[in-house]
Amino acid sequence: MADQRGIALLMAMLVVAISAVTASMLLSDQAFMQRRTGHQLEAQRLRAYALGLEDYARLFLQKDARDSRTDHLGEDWATGIPGLPIEGGMLSGQITDAQSLINLNSLPTDAVAEAALRAICLQEDLSCDFIDALKDWIDADSEPRFPDGAEDEYYTALESPYRSANRPLADRSELRLVKGVDAESYQKLKPYIIALPEATPMNINTLPKALFEALRIKKRQGDERLDADRFIDERDQDAFSSLEDFERRMHAQLTQAQKNALSVSSRYFLASGEVLQNDRRLHLDALFQRSARGGTRVLWRSFGDFL
Numbered sequence: 516m517a518d519q520r521g522i523a524l525l526m527a528m529l530v531v532a533i534s535a536v537t538a539s540m541l542l543s544d545q546a547f548m549q550r551r552t553g554h555q556l557e558a559q560r561l562r563a564y565a566l567g568l569e570d571y572a573r574l575f576l577q578k579d580a581r582d583s584r585t586d587h588l589g590e591d592w593a594t595g596i597p598g599l600p601i602e603g604g605m606l607s608g609q610i611t612d613a614q615s616l617i618n619l620n621s622l623p624t625d626a627v628a629e630a631a632l633r634a635i636c637l638q639e640d641l642s643c644d645f646i647d648a649l650k651d652w653i654d655a656d657s658e659p660r661f662p663d664g665a666e667d668e669y670y671t672a673l674e675s676p677y678r679s680a681n682r683p684l685a686d687r688s689e690l691r692l693v694k695g696v697d698a699e700s701y702q703k704l705k706p707y708i709i710a711l712p713e714a715t716p717m718n719i720n721t722l723p724k725a726l727f728e729a730l731r732i733k734k735r736q737g738d739e740r741l742d743a744d745r746f747i748d749e750r751d752q753d754a755f756s757s758l759e760d761f762e763r764r765m766h767a768q769l770t771q772a773q774k775n776a777l778s779v780s781s782r783y784f785l786a787s788g789e790v791l792q793n794d795r796r797l798h799l800d801a802l803f804q805r806s807a808r809g810g811t812r813v814l815w816r817s818f819g820d821f822l
């Protein structure tokens with residue numbers, strides 16, 4: 516149930532934040548007018564708005580940590596800002612749960628995440644051979660896995676040689692460096708994957724239907740798999756409060772590995788925002804880490820091209 520008063524308060528705070536941005540920009544406009552081109556000023560103004568949106572996302576996530584112990588699509592943070600008018604333009608933004616996706620950095624230690632990735636490869640008609648190489652890319656040692664692994668020996672023999680990272684991926688796009696991953700397969704996998712700084716469970720309250728299917732969770736009786744449409748219907752009615760609640764309501768039987776690999780709450784969120792002003796546009800993406808007590812920090816942010 517969305518807390519309308521909470522949203523109204525956050526909206527008011529955003530308006531205040533944006534006014535502050537505009538005021539400080541006006542001051543800096545006067546001070547530096549001679550030295551800067553109009554183009555740079557506009558780019559800086561849009562950047563300030565985008566950072567305002569990021570702050571706004573932070574408030575939502577902090578408020579949510581106080582309000583609830585689970586994370587699901589019916590919560591305020593998932594609502595997004597469809598379009599908030601500003602002078603000469605519009606702000607919009609969206610927060611998504613980063614743990615609704617397969618975390619590539621979970622793969623070396625999480626057989627459930629690996630099985631899900633294999634199922635997605637099958638669905639997308641891709642070879643799974645790169646998965647061994649991906650695990651080698653992340654693991655600390657330099658021993659290639661059998662049969663399809665790859666370590667320094669492989670990468671240093673390439674025409675443009677480089678070395679295996681031997682640490683978690685900093686970004687999902689790093690997957691493109693792994694043996695057996697070309698541009699096309701990366702584009703197909705992209706909607707389902709993420710790279711978070713540590714192994715993480717997947718949140719059943721937010722994961723997309725295709726990933727639920729990829730988990731191949733079984734019914735309590737018999738050998739049949741749970742129906743994904745029924746799962747989505749049940750979740751839409753009411754988010755799952757725990758994995759036990761999920762098992763009970765879905766008549767499901769989670770394996771111990773699945774219990775370890777799944778959750779009903781999240782610590783990592785992606786925020787994206789777009790600023791449109793005077794026919795200029797700027798996009799921002801940021802990854803938030805949120806502690807159990809609600810403290811947030813931005814692990815990375817990237818600005819799209821100023822268009």
Ligand SMILES: [Ca+2]
Pocket residue numbers: 579580583584585586587590
């Ligand atoms: Ca929550």
Ligand SMILES: [Ca+2]
Pocket residue numbers: 650651652653654655656657658666679681
């Ligand atoms: Ca390695």
